[in-house]
Amino acid sequence: MNQVVEKWITEWHVYNDEPVCAYIYDLQGIQNHVKKMLETMPSQTNLFYAIKANPDPKIIEALVPYVKGFEVASIGEMLKVRGVSADVxxxxxxxxxxxxxxxxxxxxxxxxxxxxxxxxxxxxxxxxxxxxxxxxxxxxxxxxxxxxxxxxxxxxxxxxxxxxxxxxxxxxxxxxxxxxxxxxxxxxxxxxxxxxxxxxxxxxxxxxxxxxxxxxxxxxxxxxxxxxxxxxxxxxxxxxxxxxxxxxxxxxxxxxxxxxxxxxxxxxxxxGRFIVADYGYYAAEVVDMKQSQDQWFAVLRGGTHHNRLPASWGHNHPFRIVPIDRWVYPFARPELINGQATVVGELCTPKDQLYANAELECLRVGDVLLFEKSGAYCWTISHHDFLGHPHPKFYYITEGN
The missing domain is CATH 3.20.20.10 (Alanine racemase)
Known part of the structure; x- marks a missing residue:
């Protein structure tokens, strides 16, 4: 499925002028995961999905045929479930x-x-x-x-x-x-x-x-x-x-x-987390690379206002680099070869950090970082409107993609 995601990223600029910034949710992967969970559950047990992990209506809709029901923690969450099913x-x-x-x-x-x-x-x-x-x-x-x-x-x-x-x-x-x-x-x-x-x-x-x-x-x-x-x-x-x-x-x-x-x-x-975490990806393009006092920073179109989990939990969030060959400027393309860089976002705060001192073989402005395990508590808990940056786009992988 990663190949599907990477292919979609490499084709982004065919349809979009702005830098890559998106969430991709693998709905088929979530369904297959839940089906495997159900196969081993004892007969007296029932599986519910706690939607606080990710209340995206398309995820709720994908899970309706498989889970017993949904756990909600507010009227807003309840209405999201009822918007998908009147009786689940x-x-x-x-x-x-x-x-x-x-x-x-x-x-x-x-x-x-x-x-x-x-x-x-x-x-x-x-x-x-x-x-x-x-x-x-x-x-x-x-x-x-x-x-x-x-x-x-x-x-x-x-x-x-x-x-x-x-x-x-x-x-x-x-x-x-x-x-x-x-x-x-x-x-x-x-x-x-x-x-x-x-x-x-x-x-x-x-x-x-x-x-x-x-x-x-x-x-x-x-x-x-x-x-x-x-x-x-x-x-x-x-x-x-x-x-x-x-x-x-x-x-x-x-x-x-x-x-x-x-x-x-x-x-x-x-x-909640266990059902969806592995089936979401956050893709963000590197828009600048800069050196400050011998330390490199890779600046993303995106950041903790889209994916707050690494800052909230204090961890480095796993990512892969999707190389993008496109470069439209008449000057040299900034890059880092065999070095360390801290991955940060576009916000005006030093806490906007997704990965500290990442070991990199090659990273260039215009490449895309694909943050894996971004299906749970990433977009949902983030401060989306801080500084007024545009929200990411959302895409969904279903059977046949």
């Missing part, structure tokens, strides 16, 4: 939900609302009764444990703005069992304790802990749990080391005694 299942999570968001989610018949606080729970009960809508919820619980895997981003097992602390569970159940609650049903629990975990064995241990904990709650509080949402957090690397081993994870999960004891309870997973 939706999980609605995230802290700080406003009244109008809860109301719209209830009216739009989201499948499960993830409850983040006691106040939110009370509001949902009030609004569901007001609109006479049966509403199913999952309580997001911040479990009190030190046994969770350690990752760069942690949202559980410590003080956090996410979910209900475990000691509030009894009060939450009491609120739900109040005689005034006639519309809201507790269907299960949601856990999302970490992001970008790379260790399959530890992830299985974590899921086992969730299941065993919920089974104990079922016993203590006489609950009937239909769903355990174990969240996402499946890791992707950007330094060439192996990413999360999905096949190992699902194989170990299928053999796990806790999973086998689930009964009719369904286990949900909601990855």
């Amino acid at each position: 299942p939706i999980l609605f999570g995230g802290p700080g939900k406003k009244d109008y968001e809860l109301e719209m989610a209830i009216k739009q018949n989201v499948t499960y609302l993830h409850v983040e606080s006691l106040l939110e729970l009370r509001k949902i009960i009030l609004l569901a009764k007001k609109w006479d809508r049966p509403t199913q919820i999952l309580l997001r619980i911040n479990v009190r444990t030190n046994s969770l895997p350690k990752t760069k981003i942690s949202m559980g097992g410590r003080p956090t703005q996410f979910g209900l602390d475990e000691q509030l569970l009894e009060e939450a159940i009491s609120i739900l069992r109040d005689v005034e609650n006639t519309h809201v049903q507790l269907s299960g629990f949601h856990f999302h304790s970490l992001s970008n975990n790379l260790h399959a064995e530890l992830h299985v241990d974590m899921v086992q802990f969730y299941v065993q904990t919920v089974k104990e709650w079922e016993r203590l509080y006489s609950l009937h749990v239909e769903v355990i949402n174990a969240g996402g957090g499946f890791g992707v690397t950007y330094d060439g080391t192996p990413s999360f081993d999905w096949q190992l994870f699902t194989s170990l999960l299928a053999q796990n005694e806790a999973l086998q004891a689930l009964g009719k309870t369904q286990l949900f997973f909601e990855p």
